[in-house]
Amino acid sequence: MELDKTKERPASGSSSDTEAEEEPLAGGGGAGSGVEPPGWRRRWTMLLLCFSGFVLCNLDRVNMAIAILPLSKDAGWDSATIGLVQSSFFWGYLATQMVGGVWADKHGAKRVLGLGVAWWSVSTVLTPLAARTSLPMLLAVRACMGLGEGVAFPATNSLLSKWVPPKERARSLALVHSGLYAGSMVGLAIAPHMIAHMGWPSVFYIFGSLGMGWYTWWEQQAASAPREDAHISRAELKFIRRSMALGSQQSIAGKATSLPWKVLLSKPPVLALILCHFCHSWGIFILATWMPTYYHEVLGLNLKESGLLSCLPYLTQAVTSNLAGWLADWLIDRGASVTLVRKGMQTVGFLGPAFFLTQLGGVREPRRAVSYLMAAQGLNAFRRAFNVHMSGQECPFESHDEVYNFNADNAKHKDEYPFPKLVVLGILAGAYIGLGFSLCCLVGGLLSAELRLEQPGVFNLLFGIFGFPMGLTLCVVAGADLFTSNCMYVVTAVSEGKYGMLGALRALFTSYFCNLAGALMLMGLMTAGEVFSGRSDFVIELAHKKTSHSFAVTFVKGILCNWLVCLAVWQGNMARDFTGKFVGIFLPNSAFVAMGFEHCVANMFLIPMSMSLGSGISVGTFIGKNLVPATLGNLVGGGFFVGCMYALALGSPGHAIQDAWEDHVVPRRWRAGAVSGSANGSSASSHETKHSYEAKPYPSGALADETGLGGAPPPRPNYATPAAYP
Numbered sequence: 001m002e003l004d005k006t007k008e009r010p011a012s013g014s015s016s017d018t019e020a021e022e023e024p025l026a027g028g029g030g031a032g033s034g035v036e037p038p039g040w041r042r043r044w045t046m047l048l049l050c051f052s053g054f055v056l057c058n059l060d061r062v063n064m065a066i067a068i069l070p071l072s073k074d075a076g077w078d079s080a081t082i083g084l085v086q087s088s089f090f091w092g093y094l095a096t097q098m099v100g101g102v103w104a105d106k107h108g109a110k111r112v113l114g115l116g117v118a119w120w121s122v123s124t125v126l127t128p129l130a131a132r133t134s135l136p137m138l139l140a141v142r143a144c145m146g147l148g149e150g151v152a153f154p155a156t157n158s159l160l161s162k163w164v165p166p167k168e169r170a171r172s173l174a175l176v177h178s179g180l181y182a183g184s185m186v187g188l189a190i191a192p193h194m195i196a197h198m199g200w201p202s203v204f205y206i207f208g209s210l211g212m213g214w215y216t217w218w219e220q221q222a223a224s225a226p227r228e229d230a231h232i233s234r235a236e237l238k239f240i241r242r243s244m245a246l247g248s249q250q251s252i253a254g255k256a257t258s259l260p261w262k263v264l265l266s267k268p269p270v271l272a273l274i275l276c277h278f279c280h281s282w283g284i285f286i287l288a289t290w291m292p293t294y295y296h297e298v299l300g301l302n303l304k305e306s307g308l309l310s311c312l313p314y315l316t317q318a319v320t321s322n323l324a325g326w327l328a329d330w331l332i333d334r335g336a337s338v339t340l341v342r343k344g345m346q347t348v349g350f351l352g353p354a355f356f357l358t359q360l361g362g363v364r365e366p367r368r369a370v371s372y373l374m375a376a377q378g379l380n381a382f383r384r385a386f387n388v389h390m391s392g393q394e395c396p397f398e399s400h401d402e403v404y405n406f407n408a409d410n411a412k413h414k415d416e417y418p419f420p421k422l423v424v425l426g427i428l429a430g431a432y433i434g435l436g437f438s439l440c441c442l443v444g445g446l447l448s449a450e451l452r453l454e455q456p457g458v459f460n461l462l463f464g465i466f467g468f469p470m471g472l473t474l475c476v477v478a479g480a481d482l483f484t485s486n487c488m489y490v491v492t493a494v495s496e497g498k499y500g501m502l503g504a505l506r507a508l509f510t511s512y513f514c515n516l517a518g519a520l521m522l523m524g525l526m527t528a529g530e531v532f533s534g535r536s537d538f539v540i541e542l543a544h545k546k547t548s549h550s551f552a553v554t555f556v557k558g559i560l561c562n563w564l565v566c567l568a569v570w571q572g573n574m575a576r577d578f579t580g581k582f583v584g585i586f587l588p589n590s591a592f593v594a595m596g597f598e599h600c601v602a603n604m605f606l607i608p609m610s611m612s613l614g615s616g617i618s619v620g621t622f623i624g625k626n627l628v629p630a631t632l633g634n635l636v637g638g639g640f641f642v643g644c645m646y647a648l649a650l651g652s653p654g655h656a657i658q659d660a661w662e663d664h665v666v667p668r669r670w671r672a673g674a675v676s677g678s679a680n681g682s683s684a685s686s687h688e689t690k691h692s693y694e695a696k697p698y699p700s701g702a703l704a705d706e707t708g709l710g711g712a713p714p715p716r717p718n719y720a721t722p723a724a725y726p
Helices: 015-022 042-075 079-107 109-133 135-149 152-163 166-198 201-221 234-243 261-265 268-298 303-333 338-358 366-384 400-415 419-446 449-454 456-465 468-479 483-495 501-528 537-546 551-574 578-594 600-612 619-650 652-664 668-676
Strands: none
Touching (some): 042 109, 042 152, 042 201, 042 234, 079 109, 079 152, 079 268, 109 135, 166 201, 166 303, 268 303, 303 338, 303 578, 338 366, 400 483, 400 619, 419 456, 419 468, 419 537, 449 456, 456 578, 468 578, 483 600, 537 600, 600 619, 619 652
8 A cells, every 4th residue: 555645744855854753752762762662552542443343344244144044034035035135245345345445545544444334334224224125225235335344454454554563564464354253253142132132123223333433433533644643652653653664665656656457467476366365255255144044054053053153163263363463473583484474374274274164065063063164264364364574573572581570570660659559550450350251241141041051162162252351451451450460470579579578468458459349339330230130140140159169169260260360461461562462361361261260359240249139149158158269269379370480480589499409409520510511611610500590671662561550661672583582
């Protein structure tokens, strides 16, 4: 995509332009530092906007795949008519695919994408009216919806090409594209329930209305390029400009030049890309439009089961899409050929799905069919991991030593915070975790009792992926003070001598009781808003289950829970961008929820919520049977199994043990032999062979301080050399 120079920068050679280029970065680094201060980035806001737009894109697209079942029954359509209705969307979709990019370059991606979402949202709302009017009217409205969605990909690519530095593009595009899978997954999961309770038109009215709300948000927050954004910091603007090598882009002409279509279409690589994309689109759109019908008519499942099982392949695709993007970046950073990586990803993305889809012909057992489709869709996501990557960039991860040091420093910084600040951050953490667990109960908890009994694995999977990862992501990225992660932080700080026991106890007690206050505050708001009105059965059932275990069982489940939670925080701190943080947090968190472990802060919300809904659980039962053993288990899980273990592996205690081992256990002749065998042949004292541990400063802007409010640390070390990668 070409840059719209007339919008993004003043005329070349103007004084204001020169001053903007030469002025030092705000918040620290000079003109050549290329380092951003810590905090939320405006480009992350743009990624979230695009991600949510793509969620709506597929949310509005797949609703017809579910609604077509009752709609065709009411209208008496045969399979040919159903196919005609399903295909009418693509009549318009094809028309704006190419011109969408041209419009975005000419008029700005913000305007094109915003109007595209508004257009397809209005068309979605009008679909029931058109269906009741006549078949030609329905076909016309669906084609109009396709016209709007056709600009989504080219406009988004144009926008991200200006906002996202090259080193972040593969992961950023993987995150944005995973919004498609998330939209399909959510739409297929909840549309059957909406149809069953409110009728098939409800999915079009509600999903279309969400798009209009998104358009309002987009108009307030989005910008076609960083230079047009009124909210971006000067430091981030200069960082993006340097990362994209704007000096070479200044030679681009102000207005678009004509593309040499004849030359392009004569090149074998271009033709190969067109053929690959055609085959890919053929496969994914056939599955998207016909998968629920396949479950219903071939496997004999009802409407709810068809929608629920249809979302599982998209869940797999959403996860593997991000992992494939990380893998592609990692391979190229390690020295693999960019061409080889791209061809390898395309090969996996085509041959993998082809194998599993060919196995479906004789399958009539739902579980086996779903497994094949999950494998096919998961491998299909690999073909998206071919985005441009600039070689010689920084490694996308921190080393384990840096994360360990950051954890210790994080606890030390919190000890210096004023008490009111800790109170506010602790209350926010309790509310965030409560919001996440509410989503678990309102999505997974509303699945039918029959499904929970007949397909417990599927239920646990769905219950685990919705909700709680959102709560912890908010704590890590948006900033909050969570008790369960503090169990790891304070042990690490105490191990490094940066924290006294009194300070550690103060941090744990403050975060614990403030988390409780935040959870109870959210519970009161949920009760006042009647959020669980008519949907309380599962919450009450789960609360009774959590208070029915013995002290020992709940204690052990608390250990296992916070072991995974602190590993999630560790992985979130290890990643350098939002995509990596989300993926790192998502997997361990969804695992502990799916396995039914005990998180004391989540239970601070869940069980009081059930009490307000009439569960009959007493305060004494809640505290004695769940809260106390879960809290103690969380302390052990985070403090010992993560904090202590990594202190022994990476910190001062581990190095002290190793020194003692070498002094008192390892035979002297081994140490002498090791010394005498050194490269320079010189002798050295045993003291010189010991390991000395020196805490390294954590890099600027690299790690997500869980409070999100700390000061700017020292500059990041250079990871351009492969040997320096963790």
